[in-house]
Amino acid sequence: MVGAKLPMAREDGNLSSVERRKESRKRLPSWFRTNLPTGKAQLAFNEVLGNVLEHGLATVCQEARCPNIHDCWGKGTATFMVAGEQCTRACKFCAVGTDRRPPPLDLEEPENLAEAVDLMGVTYAVITCVNRDELPDAGAAHYRACLEAVNRRNPDVGLEFLCSDLNGDLNALSTLLTDLELLVFAHNVECVPRLDRRVRDPRASFDQSISILREAKRLRPDILTKSSIMVGVGETDEEILHAMRLLREANVDLLTIGQYLAPSPKHLPIDRFPEPELFSKWGQEARDLGFKAVASGPLVRSSYRGGLLYEEAMNAGEIVTFGDSETL
Numbered sequence: 001m002v003g004a005k006l007p008m009a010r011e012d013g014n015l016s017s018v019e020r021r022k023e024s025r026k027r028l029p030s031w032f033r034t035n036l037p038t039g040k041a042q043l044a045f046n047e048v049l050g051n052v053l054e055h056g057l058a059t060v061c062q063e064a065r066c067p068n069i070h071d072c073w074g075k076g077t078a079t080f081m082v083a084g085e086q087c088t089r090a091c092k093f094c095a096v097g098t099d100r101r102p103p104p105l106d107l108e109e110p111e112n113l114a115e116a117v118d119l120m121g122v123t124y125a126v127i128t129c130v131n132r133d134e135l136p137d138a139g140a141a142h143y144r145a146c147l148e149a150v151n152r153r154n155p156d157v158g159l160e161f162l163c164s165d166l167n168g169d170l171n172a173l174s175t176l177l178t179d180l181e182l183l184v185f186a187h188n189v190e191c192v193p194r195l196d197r198r199v200r201d202p203r204a205s206f207d208q209s210i211s212i213l214r215e216a217k218r219l220r221p222d223i224l225t226k227s228s229i230m231v232g233v234g235e236t237d238e239e240i241l242h243a244m245r246l247l248r249e250a251n252v253d254l255l256t257i258g259q260y261l262a263p264s265p266k267h268l269p270i271d272r273f274p275e276p277e278l279f280s281k282w283g284q285e286a287r288d289l290g291f292k293a294v295a296s297g298p299l300v301r302s303s304y305r306g307g308l309l310y311e312e313a314m315n316a317g318e319i320v321t322f323g324d325s326e327t328l
């Protein structure tokens with residue numbers, strides 16, 4: 001297997017497990033260095049940043065301190081989160097806070113979100129959400145209201161929704177998707193099936209995620225479906241290939257594969273750092289399996305270059321390789 005396992009302990013053996021995790025987090029491999037954009041991408045990034053600062057806008061890209069921010073904003077993609085700041089689930093990899101009874105939904109959020117997308121000046125918006133398991137429809141009607149408002153005000157902006165699993169409720173999925181203006185419906189399986197319990201909240205599972213993705217495609221064959229796998233949480237290379245096959249069997253069109261990075265020492269520790277060549281190999285295997293577009297690289301996140309990934313799937317050829325920020 002290509003890639004490096006993290007050292008489990010220092011020679012003196014005196015550090016606690018939390019301290020060891022902190023040490024490990026500092027030692028990111030060299031391929032995690034990012035390049036600043038140049039040329040047109042730099043101008044586009046500066047323009048988006050100027051809009052964000054001028055209007056005090058909030059995006060997931062900034063709040064998560066995403067390392068791809070220059071890259072994505074320079075290519076017109078940004079991610080926004082809806083339905084609150086507290087999630088009803090507690091996945092072990094995620095930095096979002098947990099609250100089983102979060103505050104009520106903000107009914108002004110759809111219009112405020114639509115305005116933020118407008119003011120920011122992006123060409124492709126990824127809207128994501130926290131889980132709202134406490135609501136009878138798992139948040140589906142509110143998610144839909146947000147997407148409709150964005151589309152009404154920004155009909156030329158490409159829209160992708162990165163959805164929760166809606167508690168496995170296929171009726172709620174129908175409420176969300178029927179006749180909705182949307183280019184991509186995304187839902188992340190996050191990890192290979194064997195690691196569900198280790199990585200995700202007990203209410204989530206690979207099978208439940210697959211059922212949502214399969215049903216989304218059945219309900220709306222005209223929109224693309226998308227999912228994402230994090231590596232470095234304990235999976236084997238064979239399991240990644242198997243997970244990709246299961247996603248294709250559910251007719252998932254787009255795939256992203258990226259490195260898991262622990263948000264804090266209290267989160268799930270990183271198991272390994274596969275080298276970029278291995279990500280490229282997985283990317284090729286995914287294309288060979290029939291995914292219409294793939295982004296696979298250490299820094300790839302679910303929404304990485306979302307607009308370009310969509311274009312790639314719509315027959316623009318292979319344009320979303322990782323790390324070529326100057327050429328696109």
Ligand code: SF4
Nearest residue numbers: 061066069072303304
């Ligand atoms: S990967 Fe997603 S969160 Fe990160 S900068 Fe790109 S759009 Fe934003």
